Amino acid sequence: MLKPQKTAIDCSFHSPCIELNYYDQGAGETLIFIHGLGGNAASWRYQLEGLSAQWRTIAPDLRGHGQSGYRPEEAISIRAFADDIIDLTRKLGITQAHFCGLSMGGMIALEIYLRYPLQVKSLILADTTAFFPNLARLEEFLRLLDSMSMLQWAQIGAHLNLRRQAPAALRQELIDVTAATPRGPYRQALIATFNGDYRWLLPVIDVPTLILVGAEDQSTPLGLAKYLQIHIKNAILQFIPEAAHCSNLENPEEFNRHLVAHLQGMG
Template identity: 30%
Template sequence: MISKTLQLSNNRIAHYFEQGEGEPLVLIHGVGMQAAAWYPQIEYFSKDYRVISVDMPGHGQSTKLTDGAPLKAFVDWTIEFITALNLGAVNLAGHSMGSLITTGVSATRPDLVKRMAVLNGVYKRTTQARDAVVNRAEELKTGHIDIETPLQRWFGESEAEQIAAARVKSWLEDVDLSGYTTAYAAFAHGDQIYADDWAKIQCPALVLTGTDDPNSTAEMAIQMASQAQHGTAIVIENERHMVNLTAPDEVNNAMQAWLETKV
């Protein structure tokens, strides 16, 4: 992977990895992760596509946004990043919070998105689920990051899952606390902001999750896909929140079919 940076407005830096040639595929990770969190997809798709995996603001080497920035600020940042790449419309995929950003970009700037994919996304959480994630966002303001709880929630005990868990743990340990706190709050409060815009999305839309992800449920995936004009929902059995790492073959096959969808 080639490490690159783009200069954005207000002297902000966007850092990303790029690999391969061909039609552009832009990948946006979730809260607390880094651009490298798409490593199975970068390796697989860079054989035929120009894969660009970006550090979300306040993560990896990308400049953070102002404290308390809402989800729309992350969407606007991503729009600026894609525009600065000067590649025209891209295939855009997001995981977790990255899926909320992907939805926002696809709904507000359809000219920039050829196809969109949402992995382990959230859609109109229940009051109980929203309260739980908002409480976690508030706890971060105390300066403490709970790493073990999400690892236990996201990964099983198999060797493959534990290898992925070790990588995820290292990213969570390296994250900028301020950037992480701002992003998590935007994620916690962002599930409804673009939820009613799914009907506007006309490009091919893949919505994927695992049956064992209690926060990004199969029901959410089906609802999102049903709202889009050309949506497809895929639910992978016995998989949790980090499905792109724990079931890379199934995810890559689903994304390959999505990328081959005519537009």
């Protein structure tokens, strides 16, 4: 499994609910990275490395993921994830930030804009969607998930979310990280993601928005990215070549290039 860079500062804070682990490095305007379902903060290591010379970069493990805690009696939801991140920004004295979310993380970024619009300087929505057009697939996924181990599920996920040509080390990393995610929080987050619907919010978004999508993404394909672009005012859509659903890991150079252009264009 690939490791985060040694320059990343591994920190934690204690709230009444959970301990949330996160990376925090660099200085300047704040850029917060939000990982997807079954992922962790380390998946943003190339962005933490590549952008921390110019911006303060923060990447948390969502509750029930990575090294962050969770309480079984408390529901996992997109709203809970968003509240955790805003709680973290307040504890760190951050009043406004750019939010970059991938996959489920993109929905969390939309939820943050919905509930805390004044704290959002811009949005970067990567390999994500405002809704899932085929809710029937959720029942199929749940039946499949409940019928196998998390390791087996993770192996299927890596096959679906990465290009066939992806490095073996990256494929194994995704398998290991997802397999280590507790089944309960994962299952709840899967349900929350499929039930998320932010279509009505898109025309209201009034901050600069960059949409990124892997050219070979089959999980949230081009059509869903174009839907975001069409319905968010002045949104810019960029394709990441040689990448599928994990474009920040599969082609970090191109991903970072578009991020930097977006952030510098706001200067």
